[in-house]
Amino acid sequence: MATLSVAAILAENARRRPDKTALVEGELRLTFAEAWRRALAQAGALAGLGVRPGDRVALMAPNTAEFPLAYYAIAAAGGVVVPVHLLLSPGEVQHVLEDSGATLLLVHPAKEETGRAAAEAVGVPVVTLGGELEKRAAGTEPLASYVSRAADDPAVIFYTSGTTGVPKGAVLSHFNLVMNATVNAFDAHDVRADHITLGALPLFHAFGQTVSLNSTWRAGATLVLLPRFDAARAIELMVREGVNTFHGVPTMFVALAAAAADAPALPKLDVCVSGGASLPVAVLERFEAAFGAPVYEGYGLSETSPAATVNQPDFGTRAGTIGHPLWGVEAEIARAEVEGRVELLPPGELGEVVIRGHNVFSGYLGRPEATAEALVDGWFRTGDLGTKDDDGFLRIVDRKRDVIIRGGYNVYPREVEEALMRHPEIAQVAVIGLPDDLHGEEVCAVVVPTQGTAPDAAAVTEWSKEHLGRHKYPRRVEFTDALPLGPSMKVLKRELRARYTGR
Incomplete structure (x- = not known):
């Protein structure tokens, strides 16, 4: 029986580099x-x-x-x-x-x-x-x-955010987590022992735990913790501690790009990884212009330990995509409407993203039916719609359940959000479908305006007409001070749907 423990990540560092700084939090520094x-x-x-x-x-x-x-x-x-x-x-x-x-x-x-x-x-x-x-x-x-x-023994049980009702416990093994930390550190990006990472993502969440904590320590690098994310404080801390590696969700990249203009100094960043939700290309461009550092967008789920794909220097990077699968992981596109078996599609076709490899979880704790629905023919069905191009770059189009069907046409909120993020008076936006007597569903954009502006709903709709197809542009525009975020910093679209339905 092969044995393995996540604990080895820290134990081996204590053996190999005992005097190296492992952890920084405020005044506390631990080797x-x-x-x-x-x-x-x-x-x-x-x-x-x-x-x-x-x-x-x-x-x-x-x-x-x-x-x-x-x-x-x-x-x-x-x-x-x-x-x-x-x-x-x-x-x-x-x-x-x-x-x-x-x-x-x-x-x-x-x-x-x-x-x-x-x-x-x-x-x-x-x-x-x-x-x-x-x-x-x-x-x-x-x-x-x-x-x-045992390598396959459970190490962590992540409770998935419960976008579909009651949260379920995704069981991840020591093998899942050690492999994910290892390939993140040494294959996806070249993380070295002299790197210093900002731990701003919540460590209770899979992204922060695997990519910020475990992968950083797997490489013998230093983790600098930021207990509560604030863009100005994050920039100040990164400068002070010489941080060169940043992992974040899109809302963090939005805030950092905005705060960069007023910062007395900016950190010299080498590796920036975005995940947790789709990163609008406009935000990626804004951040790269402000910090002069490339952003590698990736993709994963609690059920995949979590990293599954990421833009990697080895393959070249492509804005708006989630890159290529990690070492030892396969990610393909399958026919979304087929249940009970996985039918793979050729490049260019739109379908459901399916994943297999060392990162796929053991199953949902005590829920054999849910596990059987998710793990089919050896593949994990993600519930996300995407495409894969001829060069192997994957692109997420949307969650299967977030697709808006307006007058019989599919509208992918992500596409509408990408377009609206280029509007000069829009800081953040979430696009949702709301019930509509005539069209079945209507496209609604919930907008956080940029500071000091007061955009007009009709003007946003008019602007959208020039940038989006007739069935796609938002007929309804709502303004809010902030979008509701879940514990993993994802926008809670179900809350927005509840808020604006019937208004």
């Missing part, structure tokens, strides 16, 4: 040896609390040093990490604890009230990170090393 020593001490405390290999331990913390230390402590003890989104209500946290069968909740003091309320409702013991866990760690014997696990 790899110190970080691993703390993780082993916490793992000893967890064992003392009754955590056995295979037990699920929920972890609820912001991007402070407590998160990566507890994450590796759980892995070292042989436990399964259940990251909890920080924006959830007590009832939603309760669902995650119950559904995952968590035996313990580790919660940061900032989230203790919500976490404790949820845990008490389901009888799960709670330990606060920092003071309480540190005290226990000081009073117990640290583990000598990490507990070995």
